[in-house]
Amino acid sequence: MDTVSLTGKELAAAINADTKARAATLTEAGTAPRLALVVANDDPASAWYVNSLRKAAERLGIDCDRIDLGADASADALRAELAARSADTAVDAIMLQTPLPEGVTLDDVSSSIVATKDVDGVSPLSLGLLAAGLDGFVPATSEAVVELLKHHDVPLTGRHVAVVGRSNVVGKPLGQLLLAENATVTIAHSRTVDLPAVTSAADIVVAAAGRIGLVTGKHVAEGAVVVDVGTNEAADGGIVGDVEAESVRGKASALSPVPGGVGPVTTALLMRHVVVAAEKARAE
Amino acid sequence: MDTVSLTGKELAAAINADTKARAATLTEAGTAPRLALVVANDDPASAWYVNSLRKAAERLGIDCDRIDLGADASADALRAELAARSADTAVDAIMLQTPLPEGVTLDDVSSSIVATKDVDGVSPLSLGLLAAGLDGFVPATSEAVVELLKHHDVPLTGRHVAVVGRSNVVGKPLGQLLLAENATVTIAHSRTVDLPAVTSAADIVVAAAGRIGLVTGKHVAEGAVVVDVGTNEAADGGIVGDVEAESVRGKASALSPVPGGVGPVTTALLMRHVVVAAEKARAE
Known part of the structure; x- marks a missing residue:
């Protein structure tokens, strides 16, 4: 049997074209969408991934901050940072990178990301909105x-x-x-x-x-x-x-x-989520 | 093949004996556990079920309030009632009965039940805590x-x-x-x-x-x-x-x-949840 290759490149390109246009509209109306990448590790694979996200954001017209708390950050420090970015109206979207510091789990800190900015759908509330079939960001x-x-x-x-x-x-x-x-x-x-x-x-x-x-x-x-x-x-x-x-x-x-x-579809959807979060925030 | 009957009566009785003892301990220490049953329908099956819950609560030493908002209650009225009971320190646990009024869905109102009192695990946050494997009430x-x-x-x-x-x-x-x-x-x-x-x-x-x-x-x-x-x-x-x-x-x-x-196991677990909620509230 001939096996078709389910490539994601064309789909990712189509999503990205839409995202870029929507980001441009937001920027023209005042401020570009802004993503905060919170990092607390010194893992090379994570650094590579964060870098690829920053480049993807840049190509699409999304501002991107990398906030590095260091590989020794405590759960309290992570929660405080995520809560501060959740409250910061200049930030539309928050992504917490893994791995987390030794002894800190995603579950310990993810609920400090407000659901409206939780573009990778990691918080318990985001998971529950998905389980209930309600509007929220899906992983x-x-x-x-x-x-x-x-x-x-x-x-x-x-x-x-x-x-x-x-x-x-x-x-x-x-x-x-x-x-x-x-x-x-x-x-x-x-x-x-x-x-x-x-x-x-x-x-x-x-x-x-x-x-x-x-x-x-x-x-x-x-x-x-x-x-x-x-x-x-x-x-x-x-x-x-x-x-x-x-x-x-x-x-x-x-x-x-x-x-x-x-x-590539995953990265494209993440960036689309950032623009969706920004559009909703501007509409409020 | 002989088919074994998976009866729930013995298990329910064992759970209830434990619940009754824990409710008595709470009562001796000050106040009995208290469940609020919020009703907004005139459905006979619901009335029968609410009555059976009230009897079960009474047998176990759990105080139980039936709050009837009427079959025409709006989503806003339901949300306000659930939020008020969520904030009321005299109430340990809240259960919203179905069916809800025409045009109101559980999803419209369930997030107004605070997770710590959501003993039937219906709110999005409760569902997400379950999905994430975190501590919360399970349906x-x-x-x-x-x-x-x-x-x-x-x-x-x-x-x-x-x-x-x-x-x-x-x-x-x-x-x-x-x-x-x-x-x-x-x-x-x-x-x-x-x-x-x-x-x-x-x-x-x-x-x-x-x-x-x-x-x-x-x-x-x-x-x-x-x-x-x-x-x-x-x-x-x-x-x-x-x-x-x-x-x-x-x-x-x-x-x-x-x-x-x-x-019977479902009813017993609901009542156990009420006591667990009360124990946690007293410990705070």
């Missing part, structure tokens, strides 16, 4: 999976989707989004017994566990659609997904590449 | 399903559970709870294609769709465990579940009865 990676499938005309209503991974930032919110799209949803994870049997029953398999080579040809039904959310560090320093592409290709009807699949 | 019916299975020594880790129904009050929060118990979770619903195939792949089937006779013998694998969450009105005025017991019995290894299964 961008999970939204990117759904948008990528829609862009490539993969129907979701009544289809059985298996998500491998149950993280708060991808697997669980993706399950909510897929239910809202009328898909039948299975969430599998490290404790799942007989993963190949579970995923082979699905029309669509989403690999979001953060483990290289987790999903192989034997995990996938003939003709299934496979989306790879993994961004693992490869031996050569590049990034590699959770899907063993060699064995899945030829069996799946479609597979999203890594890099170039979910990734 | 009692979904918690009752998990507690009933544990009480009857049905293991959950690595088991495949199919939940039929994706409501915000049962199906979706139950999915979160089951993931936290390390189960593989499938959520099916009215748009699911080939429901019997989906549910027959599961070790445990939970029927929570609110439709009489939805789950029959052909939906259930030989030896599976079936939990019936349905509380539908029967032709004779009694209540009847979502499971067609005749065809499931003999095929399933266990089935929870309606009434007498999930129901």
Whole structure:
């Protein structure tokens, strides 16, 4: 079977063109949208990602501040910073970078990001708005999976989707989004017994566990659609997904590449969220 | 196959004995725990349920106020009442009854219940705390399903559970709870294609769709465990579940009865939540 590549580049470009126009409108009306990136680590991968977000923001006409609290920042210091940026009317959007300092968890601090600026949907209130089907920001990676499938005309209503991974930032919110799209949803994870049997029953398999080579040809039904959310560090320093592409290709009807699949759509959606937050703030 | 009855009466009695003792301790220390039941309908089934909650509270030593805003109450009036009870230090716990007035949805008003008093876990913040795995009140019916299975020594880790129904009050929060118990979770619903195939792949089937006779013998694998969450009105005025017991019995290894299964455990857990809320409020 020919396996179609579910590339995210065209979709990301279309989203970015819209975002750029909306950012320009905001800037012409007075002030550019502004994103605060809060960092508290000295991790090279995080630095690389923050840099890529800053470049993306710059290209789209979004002002971007990097606030570095240092790798030893306390939970209290992080909460105070996030609360201050939440209250600051000059800031439209806030993103907290991981990893966090030793002993500090996202759950310890994320509720200090006000929901209206929580563009990556990490706070408990944002997660609850999603669970209730109410208006709020959805974690961008999970939204990117759904948008990528829609862009490539993969129907979701009544289809059985298996998500491998149950993280708060991808697997669980993706399950909510897929239910809202009328898909039948299975969430599998490290404790799942007989993963190949579970995923082979699905029309669509989403690999979001953060483990290289987790999903192989034997995990996938003939003709299934496979989306790879993994961004693992490869031996050569590049990034590699959770899907063993060699064995899945030829069996799946479609597979999203890594890099170039979910990734660019995620970044584009984050930037769109910044503009949406700014538009709502200006309208108040 | 002999089908075991997963009765909830013994478990409910054990929870209630604990709740009664804790309520007595609170009362001896000063004030009894207090639950506010906010009603805005003239529905007979709701009146019956409110009455049963008041009796349950009375038996356990929990003070209970019924606040009736009338079937024509506006969303604003409901929000104002819920906010007032949220701010009132004499009230430990708040439950909003459904149905709500024509044109008012739970989502319109539930966020006016402060999370610390939201004993049925209906507000967006409560749902998000659950999704994030943080401390908060879980919708009692979904918690009752998990507690009933544990009480009857049905293991959950690595088991495949199919939940039929994706409501915000049962199906979706139950999915979160089951993931936290390390189960593989499938959520099916009215748009699911080939429901019997989906549910027959599961070790445990939970029927929570609110439709009489939805789950029959052909939906259930030989030896599976079936939990019936349905509380539908029967032709004779009694209540009847979502499971067609005749065809499931003999095929399933266990089935929870309606009434007498999930129901009494749900009421017991709600009352336990009231006492927990009161204990936390006193400790502040």
